[in-house]
Amino acid sequence: GAVVSQHPSRVICKSGTSVKIECRSLDFQATTMFWYRQFPKKSLMLMATSNEGSKATYEQGVEKDKFLINHASLTLSTLTVTSAHPEDSSFYICSAYPIVSYNEQFFGPGTRLTVL
């Protein structure tokens, strides 16, 4: 149990376009999901906390108009990278806690975004 999926796993887009990444909890419900970003050979950096039914909370330095987050249901959060530029190229990973136990966090397999 406690599986988190992401779609797509890999995406290549042109500069200036927008890209949507989906994060789904497959076998549990989550009122809170998290979005991380990882550069090559670096650690994971928290970008934002996604709250079901309310606005996301962004970490300092993360542009909320650039990275739009929507958490429309207890099993789905989406991250939209708007007007993507090459510097947005990165590995994006989501995670979630099951509602029934706010302890162990489970991570999706990640989405590799390349902006040309």
Place this chain on the structure above:
Amino acid sequence: GIQVEQSPPDLILQEGANSTLRCNFSDSVNNLQWFHQNPWGQLINLFYIPSGTKQNGRLSATTVATERYSLLYISSSQTTDSGVYFCAVGDNDMRFGAGTRLTVKP
């Protein structure tokens, strides 16, 4: 915010050797997890261990919450143990350490 430090940053072992990875954190937390990131980027949950000791096969972990550190032990290492090991701590959101890159040579 909370600071998380992992050591050593890199570790090279011969197959069969044992190792200890350390995670220090700057504030008390309710959640501490160890992960192994595989070559495809997937984070594999190893331990949820805000305190105490747990064992799972060749791996074990100990967290001393009062002293703000956690240790991950890998015994009889195998080449498949190679990869990056992360410690993450927090209450709600998780903060990651820089990781330990482990290479196990045959």
